[in-house]
Amino acid sequence: MARPKHQPTPEAPLRRRLPASMSKADALYAVLEELAARLGPGALLPSERVLAEHYGIARTTVRQAVDRLLADGLLFRRHGHGTFVAEPRPGHIDLLTSFSHDMRRRGRQPGAKVLSAMTEAASKSLSARLQVAAGSPVLRLERLRTADGVPMALERTNVSLDRFPELSELDWNDRSLYDELEQRWGVRAGSAENRLAAVLPDPADAALLGIERTQPCLLVEGVSYDTEGLVLEAGRSWYRGDIYDAVVRVHKLAR
């Protein structure tokens, strides 16, 4: 007999049709994501041509969906061999998500206590980081972030009020900046640049965090951008080193 095609197995059948609410590539992404979870690491997926025929779509479209799953680290391909389910992922990159989402994903209740909130004119260096004119109005927000009520991080961030007016009028206690930006302006984080360092806190900051002055903190300093590359926010956060770490997953993209 000749080599058999990579057909779906009886234990993990393919669903009949794609959801019609999304694009075909998005729909297939969701289907394959679910299939990969059922099959488990190392399992062989149906071939691209089988998937294309099964759902009545072009192979190009199948590859588009599979390419995203590769970039997300859920699948891997071997030339002339097939496409396989990758090892389980450890949890997503969290440097891109907001503190609130990060904590909820870790199963904790996020909180925020405002230490100060004021409108300032952007300094030269801040205006460069925020991509706004020097002197333009900026919301400077300083908050103590908590998880299940326990101080977790000290956050000092800056947002352009030219781009996002009305932000200065909100009560920032127990409120997510990213949620507001999405709900009011429809912008979402698309990328971020961060510098991570291990530092000792200032005495005042140590007191706010409720830690000894000899307890190291993870300093996360960076800028986040929306999906069009425009700056959302620039700031620095001091995370308690005794109870926090950052998980980073890095992929070298196809070349």
Place this chain on the structure above:
Amino acid sequence: MARPKHQPTPEAPLRRRLPASMSKADALYAVLEELAARLGPGALLPSERVLAEHYGIARTTVRQAVDRLLADGLLFRRHGHGTFVAEPRPGHIDLLTSFSHDMRRRGRQPGAKVLSAMTEAASKSLSARLQVAAGSPVLRLERLRTADGVPMALERTNVSLDRFPELSELDWNDRSLYDELEQRWGVRAGSAENRLAAVLPDPADAALLGIERTQPCLLVEGVSYDTEGLVLEAGRSWYRGDIYDAVVRVHKLAR
């Protein structure tokens, strides 16, 4: 007059033909990368259809190249508007590259002094991280990493000797693990998972690094994988917090 096409500007003309040594998408990637550098942030690129016609390739192929540039953060698109050069990138993700490459990229001379190198049987937890059988032989390598001769980090790493024999016979002073893996087995790092934390060093580790015991370190703990998802190496490194930080750039991919 009607709206003008997005043609190449006279100041930054397109090169005539694509290099023939690579795939067309790769070649166009290189061309556009160079063009973006010449044009500078915010500049408008020739439209996809113009590029396709200019180089005599299909628009699908153009989009493939542009998609990679988007994922790499060099360009951004606006629907119905055009494709633009993004803000300058700050330096690549370095959690994926080796210490040697990272230091060279930062303009420093990397070095490595072997503290211990031994073959051990993999413990249960280590075997899981390395994806090998418990008890299989593992090279346990402990080195002091230097930059321009100055102690920079303490590195403790583990590599499977089942997968990479002969590694135990090498002199690891001033040698790059990743270079050896690429030259001898043709494997390259494709992805990595890291946990970053701020910690105080052990007294012994502080002495090796030449720092005070109160000087925080950036602990980077993780596993790196080759382009097919197989484990290359698992280990922990303590970086001096006073002279080192990690730069991380994160992209949310297309959905």
Place this chain on the structure above:
DNA sequence: TAGTGGTCTAGACCACGCT
């Protein structure tokens, strides 16, 4: 309205690897 990116089609040929 014309030009842009977003999505998709139905093929084609190549390189690789298992049988």
Place this chain on the structure above:
DNA sequence: GCGTGGTCTAGACCACTAG
């Protein structure tokens, strides 16, 4: 040999936006 992924073609229609 044949099935796999890798690459590419020459179109098509849609959604969005500047002029």
